[in-house]
Amino acid sequence: MTAPSKITDPMELPEEVRDALERLILGLADAKRVLGIRYSEWVLGAPSLEAGISAASMCQDEWGHARLLYAMLKRLGRDPVVVEHDRPAEAYASPSALDASADDWAELVAMIALTDGAITAVLEGFAEGALDLAANRVPKMLAEERFHSDMGSAWVHSLCKASDESAGDTLRDSASAILPGLLAWIDPQDPASQLLVDSGLMQTGDQVRERFLAVCGPLFEAMGIDATQVAADRSGWDAARGRGPGCPDGETIERARGDRNRMLFVE
Amino acid sequence: MEEHVYDVFARKERGDPLRHIGYVDAMDDELARVYAWTTYSEERWFEMCVVARASIIPVNRTDGPYAANVLGGAS
Numbered sequence: 262m263t264a265p266s267k268i269t270d271p272m273e274l275p276e277e278v279r280d281a282l283e284r285l286i287l288g289l290a291d292a293k294r295v296l297g298i299r300y301s302e303w304v305l306g307a308p309s310l311e312a313g314i315s316a317a318s319m320c321q322d323e324w325g326h327a328r329l330l331y332a333m334l335k336r337l338g339r340d341p342v343v344v345e346h347d348r349p350a351e352a353y354a355s356p357s358a359l360d361a362s363a364d365d366w367a368e369l370v371a372m373i374a375l376t377d378g379a380i381t382a383v384l385e386g387f388a389e390g391a392l393d394l395a396a397n398r399v400p401k402m403l404a405e406e407r408f409h410s411d412m413g414s415a416w417v418h419s420l421c422k423a424s425d426e427s428a429g430d431t432l433r434d435s436a437s438a439i440l441p442g443l444l445a446w447i448d449p450q451d452p453a454s455q456l457l458v459d460s461g462l463m464q465t466g467d468q469v470r471e472r473f474l475a476v477c478g479p480l481f482e483a484m485g486i487d488a489t490q491v492a493a494d495r496s497g498w499d500a501a502r503g504r505g506p507g508c509p510d511g512e513t514i515e516r517a518r519g520d521r522n523r524m525l526f527v528e
Numbered sequence: 529m530e531e532h533v534y535d536v537f538a539r540k541e542r543g544d545p546l547r548h549i550g551y552v553d554a555m556d557d558e559l560a561r562v563y564a565w566t567t568y569s570e571e572r573w574f575e576m577c578v579v580a581r582a583s584i585i586p587v588n589r590t591d592g593p594y595a596a597n598v599l600g601g602a603s
Contacts (some may be wrong), residue, residue, distance in 0.1 A: 289538075309531065309553060309558075310551050310553075311545070311553060311554060311563035311566075311567060312563070312566070313568040314566055314567050315563055315567075316561055317566075318566035318569060392535065408561075408565050408566065409561050411558060411561060411562050412559070414558065414560045415555075415556060415558035415559040415562065416559070418556075418558075419529055419559070422529075423529055494571050
């Protein structure tokens with residue numbers, strides 16, 4: 262990545278670069294919104310009261326961050342309200358790891374630990390790019406997230422040490438299943454992602470992957486997964502969204518949009 | 529996976545006395561940190577600490593929540 266001079270008005274960027282930037286921001290915002298819902302599904306039913314309270318707190322953080330990221334789209338000429346409330350599930354750019362609810366706590370731990378690490382790696386790569394909006398907003402977001410990675414990490418280590426080996430097995434299997442898609446999401450290796458790198462808006466895919474492996478390295482080690490040998494799965498790649506095929510379930514997105522209480526929405 | 533009691537202490541401003549604000553149950557120190565922060569986050573804390581209740585050594589009482597520690601037990 263060339264040393265970027267700061268970009269204060271993204272509308273001055275060429276149209277194809279703006280489209281790529283919009284895809285990146287949407288991917289991050291959608292990831293946080295859907296991750297928030299996955300946390301919320303375990304506010305009641307977590308292994309302990311404290312774990313449930315933590316899930317509630319982290320859900321709020323994720324939704325707050327999603328709101329900030331959606332608001333960034335205003336600078337690209339998009340109406341964040343429409344983006345937040347009017348898109349179908351098929352338009353969501355969150356990683357496939359978040360498409361379905363976790364069946365049990367171990368599966369949720371794999372989901373939150375890895376996707377949180379992936380989102381953090383992409384956000385850090387974005388914050389070091391040329392967009393002043395990202396450089397200004399993202400570091401605070403990352404600071405607020407520090408307890409999220411601690412929670413994921415502590416639970417991964419606990420489940421790996423548990424006397425009931427089935428919890429560790431579920432964790433490992435879940436992490437192994439979502440990892441290839443997650444690696445593709447953080448490092449798309451397609452024309453849009455290359456445009457962002459060439460424009461100085463984003464670090465290279467290799468750098469982001471390296472960050473991700475550094476953040477989640479101790480987790481992979483605990484789970485006995487050699488992540489350096491796992492290939493990204495880009496089969497059926499959807500370049501419009503920057504992710505693989507599929508989408509979050511409809512019920513999740515109805516909740517994300519607030520469909521049931523939409524009539525009460527007052528701007 | 530056994531849980532232990534951790535007492536939570538915090539101060540609002542630099543120079544304020546550190547005061548006991550509650551407790552959490554957690555499996556290890558790392559989760560105790562996370563749970564303390566997320567459970568007691570309704571205030572803006574300058575500093576927060578947790579300590580395993582089993583590590584608190586009572587000085588003048590032989591009853592109450594820390595009494596077991598005098599006898600070498602854990603909470």
